[in-house]
Amino acid sequence: MIDDYCKSCVPCRKRSALGPREPLHPTYVREVGAVMHxxxxxxxxxxxxxxFIFDAWDNLSGFVDGRAIRTKTKETLVRCIEEYYLRYPFVSRFVMDRGSEFTCAEVKALLKKYGVIAEYTTAAHPQANAPVERGHSTITNLLVNWTDGRPNQWPNFLRVTFFVDNITIRRSTDYAPATLWYGRHGTFPIESFLKTWRRRDLETDLTFEELLDLRARQIGAIEDKIEEAASRTADSRTKDKFRWDKIARVRKEPLKVGDVVLLYDASLEKQWSRKLDKRWLGPYRVTRCGEHGAYQIEELNGTAWKDWVSGSRLKKFVARDERTRIRTRREDKPPVFQGGNIELFLMELEQHAREFGWDSTRMLKEVRGVGEWADPIAKMVRESLSWQDFGRRMEGLHPSPLGRDGQPIRFDSTNLGEFLWAYDRYADELGIPGEQRVGSFLLFVRHHIRPFVRSIVASAMNWGHCKKLLWNYYTPARQAGERRGVEKRRTESGTEARGTFEQGASPGAQREEKVREHKSHKQEESEGVGGPGAPPEPIQRKVDHPMPDMESDVHRGVPL
Incomplete structure (x- = not known):
């Protein structure tokens, strides 16, 4: 009660330096040069x-190129972007911040003319443009070392700086950016007089047929290297997301339309004379939820905010006189299944359970259906042994692929062969043509790996090519590793949650109970309550029942 009262203090909330963080939304790119920052x-x-330095960084390989400029006017930026695109015409998307030099009409018209997609990050959120923002520290550190006390000489060393960075092997890909960008290893000046294997290949007398065969094998080798680098980068980013999202301050459920929030004033980070100003502005109301944690907000009087806002700059605000009313209303009305998307319904109910500390038993008790779905849901609740069992039974309400055991099947990174067999039979029965199977099969992929799987098959030309791309990544060895990881997490989760189902309290609540009992025994012995042989008085406590960790199938497989 006291904790809730303090958290709803308006002056304290607006002066607090703490705020929630957004989950990571990694970008999965499979082609070199397709996405440039x-x-x-x-x-x-x-x-x-x-x-100024105008620079462009590749999202996958980390290849950098650019030039020094005198001013950052819109004419200069248009000339730089056009020069870059004409030099590398395979770029399909440019990611930029919301600076006026990038958002001007001239830049948008130029990119529209060349058919290039322009993506703008949310304001005051440089993490969305991470590849280029991280690279700036490398560029400046190299220039500091080479200028050696003559900072005005940095334009003379800019090209050398780009060269050094492009030939340095990256830990995320195990290749130098120049190798992936140009399709071959760079030739260093020392190799002009020191005979290496690359120079010897160039100096060997070969026939036309041998040269043609050599070139074909080189092209095949670079495609394999790019695929390997893309998979390695995807694995790294997924692991980073898994580690980041487990941090306590990371927001576990997104904001919703209608939520009242406070907005962090990012301008204070660059000010020295506003130390007594409020760090949070508002309150505002969320009017629209976008992708990757972006929101549109408005004043409480309905005046719309101009730009999208990153969720990392927003935190929920509830006035003291509203906290009890809102909590009671929401806990008494959990989501009800009305025959829509089953996956979304289960996710909403699990979020509701986490917010109010329900365990799996309480979730099965509260789940409901309306209309024609009331009796089927009630029957599944009676027959289900656990919440996971209930979720699997729910998947059979709508037509879906069936495995060899006759049960609904979803692709979860461990069962590719069984899933493709079941999905092909399902598609044949419904008469789904081959060109539509590439998009429709994603509906039966587990939601936690769906963005990653979509990135893998983005370049698929047909259903056969799509299956080949899936097998190239989800090899039998990788699927076996995924199964071991899932089994390990299931065992750990079952061990930790066993006390919850046996004694009605979570492991944390049981530890707190033991500490309280120990303190009570010690106090009674010191005060002589009831004599040395009298049993201790029962401790009255209010036990919260947090929902045990659900079985996590987080894909082990990409940071921005």
Whole structure:
């Protein structure tokens, strides 16, 4: 009660330096040069009156290129972007911040003319443009070392800086950016007089047929390297997301339309004279939820906010006189199944259970259906042994692929062969043509790996090619590793949650109970309550029942 009262203090909430963090939303890219991140780096005034660095970084390989410019006017930016695209015409998407030089009409018209997609990050959220923002520290550190006390000489070393960064092997891909970008290893100046295997290949007399065969094998080798680098990067980003999302301050459920929030004032981070100002502005109301944790907000009087806002700058705000009313209303009305999307319904009910501390038994007790779904849901509740069992039974309400055991099947990164067999039979029965199977099979992929699987099959030309791409990544060895990881997490989860089902309390609540009993015994012995042989008085406590960790099938397999 006291904790809730303190958390609803308006002045304290607006001065607090703490705020929730958004879950990571990694980008999965399978082609080199397809997604480029653009930015401007302000520098000290150098020779030739150059004052900025225009640079572009590849999302997958990390390849960087750019030039020094004197001003950041829209004419200069249009010229730089056009020059870059004409040099590398395979770019399909540019990611930029919301600086006026990038959002001007001239830049948008240029990209529209060349058919390139322009993506803009949310304001005051540089993490969305991470590849180029992280690279700036590398560029500036190299320039500091080479200018050696002459900072105005940095334009003379800019090209050398890009060269060094592009030939340095990246830990995320195990390849140098230049190797993936150009399809071959870079040739260093020392190799002009030191005979290496690359130079010897060039100096060998080969026939036309031998040269043609050599080139074909080189092309095949670079495609394999790019696929390997993309898979390695995807694995790294997924593991980073898994680690980040487990942090306590990371928001576990997204904001909803209608939520009242406070907005963090990011301008205070660059100010020295506003130490007594409030760190959070508002309150505001959420009017629209976008992808990757972006929201649109408005004033309480209905005045709309101009730009999208990152969820990392928002935190929920509930006034003191509203906390009890809102909590009671929501707990008494959990989501009810009305025959829509089964997966979304289960996710909403699990979020509701986490918010109010329900365990699996309480979830099975509260789940309901309306209309024609009331009796089927009630029957499944009676027949289900656990919440996971109930979820599997729910999947059979709508037509879906059936495994060899006759049960509904979903792809979860461990059962590719069984799933493809079941899905082909399902598609044949419904008469789904081959060109539509590539998109419709994603409906039967577990939601936690669906974005990653979509990135794998994004370049599929037909259903046969799609299955080949899936097998290239989900090899039997990788699926076996996934099964071991799932089994390990299931065992750990079952061990931790066993006390919850046997004694009606979570492991944390049981530990707190033991500590309280120990303190009570010690106090009674010191005060002589009831004599040395009298049993201790029963401790009256209010036990919360947090929902035990659900079986996590987080894909082990990509940071921004």
């Amino acid at each position: 653009l930015d401007l780096l302000a520098m000290s005034l150098g020779i030739g009156s150059y004052n």
